[in-house]
Amino acid sequence: MFDVCIIGAGVVGCALARELAQHGLSVAVVEKHDGPCKETSGRNSRVIHSGFHETPGSLKAKLAFDGSTQLIQYAEQRGIQFLRTGMLIAIPHGSIRAGLWREANALWKLWKAGRRYNVPFRFVMTPSGVRKIAPIRAVGGIFLPSVCVIDVEHFADSLIQDAKAAGAQFLFGSEVVQIAIEKNSHTVQTANAEVKARVLINSAGLHAHExxxxxxxxxxxxxxIRGDYYELIGGIARWNLRTLVYPAMPPRSPSKGIHFGPRTDGRLYVGPSATAVSKEAPKEAFLEAARKFLPEVREDDLRWAYxxxxxKRVTKNGKSDFTIRLERSAPPLINLIGIDSPGLSASMGIACHVKEIVLTLSALEGGL
Ligand SMILES: Cc1cc2nc3c(=O)[nH]c(=O)nc-3n(C[C@H](O)[C@H](O)[C@H](O)COP(=O)(O)OP(=O)(O)OC[C@H]3O[C@@H](n4cnc5c(N)ncnc54)[C@H](O)[C@@H]3O)c2cc1C
Structure with a gap:
C-alpha cells in the first residue's frame, strides 16, 4: 500500500514524484511507455517561460513564474544542460507596410500583463537595437533576458534519480486499464501489475480526461492542438541565431506563435504551428514565419522535424487554464487536466501546488 500513486511519467509526473517522495510519502509512478517523457513532454519547444505570456491571476501565470524560477535554480545546481537564450518578442520589418498597430498593441498588452510578475525585461526600440540581440530584421520588440531552453530528457532523468533516492518506485511499460475504488484506497490495474494506494494523482497528459x-x-x-516543427538546416552555427525570437501575437491567440528556437544540441527549429490534430500546417506557413525575420531563408533550408x-480544457467562457483539483477526498483523487503550455516551465511549481493539497488533506485527516 503506497501513500500516493501517480499515473503518468511526463515531466509533471516526474516532478510530482520527486516532491512528494522527498516529503516522506511512499510513491509509485505508473507509466505506459518504457521510459519517461515519450508523449507531450518530449515533443515541445523546451522553453522555460516565466509566465509573461499568461493571463495575470491565472494558475498558468503563477505556476510558470514559481516553477521556472525553481527549475532554473535546480538545473544550475544539478548541471542540467540549458541555454540562456533570452526571448525577443519582435515586430518584423514588413509590419510597417501592413500597419504596425496590431503588433504594437500585442506588445503593449504583453508588457502590461508581464510587469505584474516582476519578470525582468526591456523594450528594444530600433532595428539596430534588435540586431545587437539577434541577427534578424525587426523594427523593435521586448527582450526578456531570463528565458532559457532546457534539455528535457536530462531534466526528467534528474527528477527520477531524486525521486528514487527518496524511495519512489517507477513502473514503466505499465498502462493503467482499470481503477477500483475502495473505501480508503485505490487499486490501479495494469496488464502486469496492481498498485494499491491511498491518494491517486492523475497526471496522464493527453489521456487525463479518460x-x-x-x-x-x-x-x-x-x-x-497539434504543433509541427521544421528544422533550419545548418543549425545555430550556420544561422548564428542564439536567441528565441517570437512574433508579437494578439491576446487570446491559440498559441504564442511560430518562433525561432535554438536548442542545447546546436539545432535550430521553426515552430510550432497550432492546428487540429488531423491537419498538418503547410510548409509555406513556416517559410513565411521564418522569412518575416530572416528573409534569406529558402524553402530547401527547412526540413520537417517533429x-x-x-x-486544452474546453471551458464555457473560452478561457483556458490548468485544472488542478481535489475531486474526492475519500479516497482522495487529484486530477491534473489540460496541462498544456507552459506545463514544462511550471512542472516544479505544479508539484509544490499538488504537494500542498496532499499535505492539507493529510493534516485534516490526521495522516494519510
Ligand atoms: C508543440 C508544443 C510545444 C510546447 N512548448 C512548451 C514550451 O516551450 N514550454 C513549456 O513550458 N511547455 C510547452 N508545452 C507544454 C508542455 O509540453 C506540457 O505542458 C507538458 O509536457 C505536460 O507534461 P505532462 O507530464 O502533464 O504530460 P505528458 O508529457 O503528456 O505525460 C503524461 C504521461 O502519462 C502517460 N499516460 C497516459 N495515460 C496513461 C495510462 N492509462 N497508463 C499509464 N500511463 C499513461 C503518458 O504515456 C505520458 O507519458 C508545449 C506543448 C506542445 C504540444
Whole structure:
C-alpha cells in the first residue's frame, strides 16, 4: 500500500514524484511507455517561460513564474544542460507596410500583463537595437533576458534519480486499464501489475480526461492542438541565431506563435504551428514565419522535424487554464487536466501546488 500513486511519467509526473517522495510519502509512478517523457513532454519547444505570456491571476501565470524560477535554480545546481537564450518578442520589418498597430498593441498588452510578475525585461526600440540581440530584421520588440531552453530528457532523468533516492518506485511499460475504488484506497490495474494506494494523482497528459472517468471522477471536455516543427538546416552555427525570437501575437491567440528556437544540441527549429490534430500546417506557413525575420531563408533550408500535441480544457467562457483539483477526498483523487503550455516551465511549481493539497488533506485527516 503506497501513500500516493501517480499515473503518468511526463515531466509533471516526474516532478510530482520527486516532491512528494522527498516529503516522506511512499510513491509509485505508473507509466505506459518504457521510459519517461515519450508523449507531450518530449515533443515541445523546451522553453522555460516565466509566465509573461499568461493571463495575470491565472494558475498558468503563477505556476510558470514559481516553477521556472525553481527549475532554473535546480538545473544550475544539478548541471542540467540549458541555454540562456533570452526571448525577443519582435515586430518584423514588413509590419510597417501592413500597419504596425496590431503588433504594437500585442506588445503593449504583453508588457502590461508581464510587469505584474516582476519578470525582468526591456523594450528594444530600433532595428539596430534588435540586431545587437539577434541577427534578424525587426523594427523593435521586448527582450526578456531570463528565458532559457532546457534539455528535457536530462531534466526528467534528474527528477527520477531524486525521486528514487527518496524511495519512489517507477513502473514503466505499465498502462493503467482499470481503477477500483475502495473505501480508503485505490487499486490501479495494469496488464502486469496492481498498485494499491491511498491518494491517486492523475497526471496522464493527453489521456487525463479518460483516466478521470476511469477513476470515478468528472468527465472533462478537452481539445487537442497539434504543433509541427521544421528544422533550419545548418543549425545555430550556420544561422548564428542564439536567441528565441517570437512574433508579437494578439491576446487570446491559440498559441504564442511560430518562433525561432535554438536548442542545447546546436539545432535550430521553426515552430510550432497550432492546428487540429488531423491537419498538418503547410510548409509555406513556416517559410513565411521564418522569412518575416530572416528573409534569406529558402524553402530547401527547412526540413520537417517533429510534432507534438497538447491537451486544452474546453471551458464555457473560452478561457483556458490548468485544472488542478481535489475531486474526492475519500479516497482522495487529484486530477491534473489540460496541462498544456507552459506545463514544462511550471512542472516544479505544479508539484509544490499538488504537494500542498496532499499535505492539507493529510493534516485534516490526521495522516494519510
Ligand atoms: C508543440 C508544443 C510545444 C510546447 N512548448 C512548451 C514550451 O516551450 N514550454 C513549456 O513550458 N511547455 C510547452 N508545452 C507544454 C508542455 O509540453 C506540457 O505542458 C507538458 O509536457 C505536460 O507534461 P505532462 O507530464 O502533464 O504530460 P505528458 O508529457 O503528456 O505525460 C503524461 C504521461 O502519462 C502517460 N499516460 C497516459 N495515460 C496513461 C495510462 N492509462 N497508463 C499509464 N500511463 C499513461 C503518458 O504515456 C505520458 O507519458 C508545449 C506543448 C506542445 C504540444
Amino acid at each position: 483516466v478521470s472517468a476511469m477513476a470515478g471522477g468528472p468527465r472533462y471536455e478537452v481539445e487537442f 510534432s507534438g500535441i497538447r491537451p
